[in-house]
Amino acid sequence: MRTSHTIRRRIALLVALAVAWVAGSTIGATPQVRRAAAAPLFQIEQAHAQYVPVLDGSKPIFILVIGSDARPDEEAASTRADSLHIVAINPDKHKATIVGIPRDSYVDIPGYGSNKINSSLFYGGPELVVKTVEQLTGLRMDYWALTGFQTFQQMVNGVDGLVVDVPFAMNDSASGAFFQPGIQRLDGENALAFARNRHELPSGDFGRSENQGLLLVSALHQMKKEFRKDPNSMLTWIASFMRRATTTLSLDEVVDLAFTGTAINPEKVVNVVVTGSTGMVGNMSVVNLDQAEVDGISNDLKNDAILKEANIPPSPNESLLGG
Amino acid sequence: MTANRVERGAKKKRRVPLAVLLVPIALIGIGVVLVLTLRGGAVPILGGGQDETTPPFDFTVKGVRPVVTSTKADEDAVSASAQQVAEDATPTIDDLYTFAFLDPSNWHAGEYDEAFEAFADGAKQTARGSAEVLTLGAGAGNLFETVEPRKSTLAYQVLFDKDGDPNTVVATVVFRALGERKDGTYLAILSQGTLFLRDVDGWKITAFDVTRGDAETEPPSPSPSASASASS
Numbered sequence: 001m002r003t004s005h006t007i008r009r010r011i012a013l014l015v016a017l018a019v020a021w022v023a024g025s026t027i028g029a030t031p032q033v034r035r036a037a038a039a040p041l042f043q044i045e046q047a048h049a050q051y052v053p054v055l056d057g058s059k060p061i062f063i064l065v066i067g068s069d070a071r072p073d074e075e076a077a078s079t080r081a082d083s084l085h086i087v088a089i090n091p092d093k094h095k096a097t098i099v100g101i102p103r104d105s106y107v108d109i110p111g112y113g114s115n116k117i118n119s120s121l122f123y124g125g126p127e128l129v130v131k132t133v134e135q136l137t138g139l140r141m142d143y144w145a146l147t148g149f150q151t152f153q154q155m156v157n158g159v160d161g162l163v164v165d166v167p168f169a170m171n172d173s174a175s176g177a178f179f180q181p182g183i184q185r186l187d188g189e190n191a192l193a194f195a196r197n198r199h200e201l202p203s204g205d206f207g208r209s210e211n212q213g214l215l216l217v218s219a220l221h222q223m224k225k226e227f228r229k230d231p232n233s234m235l236t237w238i239a240s241f242m243r244r245a246t247t248t249l250s251l252d253e254v255v256d257l258a259f260t261g262t263a264i265n266p267e268k269v270v271n272v273v274v275t276g277s278t279g280m281v282g283n284m285s286v287v288n289l290d291q292a293e294v295d296g297i298s299n300d301l302k303n304d305a306i307l308k309e310a311n312i313p314p315s316p317n318e319s320l321l322g323g
Numbered sequence: 324m325t326a327n328r329v330e331r332g333a334k335k336k337r338r339v340p341l342a343v344l345l346v347p348i349a350l351i352g353i354g355v356v357l358v359l360t361l362r363g364g365a366v367p368i369l370g371g372g373q374d375e376t377t378p379p380f381d382f383t384v385k386g387v388r389p390v391v392t393s394t395k396a397d398e399d400a401v402s403a404s405a406q407q408v409a410e411d412a413t414p415t416i417d418d419l420y421t422f423a424f425l426d427p428s429n430w431h432a433g434e435y436d437e438a439f440e441a442f443a444d445g446a447k448q449t450a451r452g453s454a455e456v457l458t459l460g461a462g463a464g465n466l467f468e469t470v471e472p473r474k475s476t477l478a479y480q481v482l483f484d485k486d487g488d489p490n491t492v493v494a495t496v497v498f499r500a501l502g503e504r505k506d507g508t509y510l511a512i513l514s515q516g517t518l519f520l521r522d523v524d525g526w527k528i529t530a531f532d533v534t535r536g537d538a539e540t541e542p543p544s545p546s547p548s549a550s551a552s553a554s555s
Contacts, residue, residue, distance in 0.1 A: 047535040049453030231517040231532050235390045235482050242392035251484045
């Protein structure tokens with residue numbers, strides 16, 4: 001009897017051991033399988049995350065972009081401002097407006113009396129140009145940036161040229177602008193020629209100023225496109241600008257603005273030129289600006305850098321654009 | 324008395340021995356532990372932890388290019404400075420990817436707070452909102468058994484100001500890892516993109532453009548290094 005009991009107990013123990021092992025293995029393994037099965041399916045697909053530190057706030061930013069007629073051996077800040085554009089940016093709404101001011105605009109230059117606005121650069125450098133534009137428009141310029149002929153070309157070459165949708169045929173030997181209409185990449189020399197061409201334009205300097213604004217829009221377009229393709233490209237644009245332009249913008253600010261630029265739709269940038277009538281002062285050919293129009297544009301831009309449709313003057317190149 | 328003792332003795336003899344009850348219970352526990360330990364999985368019943376060892380990981384830096392904003396920059400000086408900046412910035416990116424993809428204590432829990440320390444304040448919120456792209460994901464603990472790094476590279480551009488001081492670092496990142504799922508299948512994890520870093524209390528990410536391109540993959544073929552990493 002004792003032997004029989006002992007045998008039965010041992011068998012029971014062995015069975016229990018076997019059951020325990022199987023049970024232990026099963027308990028240990030099963031939850032994982034269940035958890036894996038219960039887990040949501042892992043989505044295998046391209047996923048994208050992006051953040052650019054776009055400037056925020058509703059306060060618009062005004063930058064005066066000055067193109068001097070300085071030749072390679074001249075100091076840009078002591079020549080004439082042949083190209084003047086207010087670049088107004090609304091960082092909050094990702095919008096921008098470019099307002100061209102004709103170089104021959106006959107205005108009051110603080111401390112120097114009335115003269116062509118382009119002479120303000122010669123009299124007092126970029127700071128006096130800023131004061132003059134501020135007095136003319138009532139807009140406060142936050143920054144200015146200045147380029148000359150050579151530095152402009154170098155800047156354009158620094159980004160491997162600008163892709164521009166040339167709006168109409170150009171054939172001007174004075175500037176060297178010989179272009180068929182359409183999208184084309186302009187190197188520094190050709191971009192300068194495009195920017196300088198006025199002799200064959202019906203509205204002369206007004207039309208030229210609009211084309212200069214178009215170059216700015218084209219640059220924005222291209223920078224944005226290249227940034228999308230390869231964000232590294234932004235450094236090329238920033239470096240090219242900082243190397244060649246003279247500016248009150250710090251590198252930090254240029255970086256911030258470059259990021260902000262990537263959020264602006266270039267198709268919606270409004271590019272206008274203030275209008276006026278041409279006349280003579282002595283033997284000097286001048287532009288008498290339509291001050292009411294200037295005031296209307298300035299007041300409209302002051303708070304949000306956005307120009308209402310009603311305040312957009314007609315394009316000076318309208319007749320060439322087939323509009 | 325004697326009869327009672329005999330009765331009690333008879334009753335005792337009929338009871339299942341205590342050892343027969345306790346030993347199986349103990350063995351069930353041991354069995355669970357053994358199975359899970361051999362499989363490298365969790366031990367939820369006993370309250371033990373999963374293998375929380377983070378595999379060692381460092382990016383391989385492929386190149387460093389200085390970008391100057393001055394026409395009078397000393398090329399040798401900025402080149403040396405750019406190398407130093409890359410050395411200084413790399414730990415930020417190493418940490419980001421280690422915490423976001425490789426540290427098991429993070430992906431088991433689906434929480435990646437340490438990873439977001441790599442981002443500057445302005446970018447942090449967006450980064451957290453993009454956690455499913457920038458990390459292994461909230462549900463990774465339920466899905467993966469192991470995640471091991473694979474060769475990953477960084478290439479730098481360093482923007483210098485006119486004084487020759489580094490201003491902005493742009494890092495082109497290609498991060499690869501191999502995830503073994505609990506069902507035995509494998510996922511090639513790929514995170515690639517561009518990180519902009521600026522020096523704000525150390526190099527922090529201020530902007531990013533990152534894409535995940537994970538893909539199913541075959542189990543790795545056995546190799547000395549693979550077995551070593553699997554057992555670690």
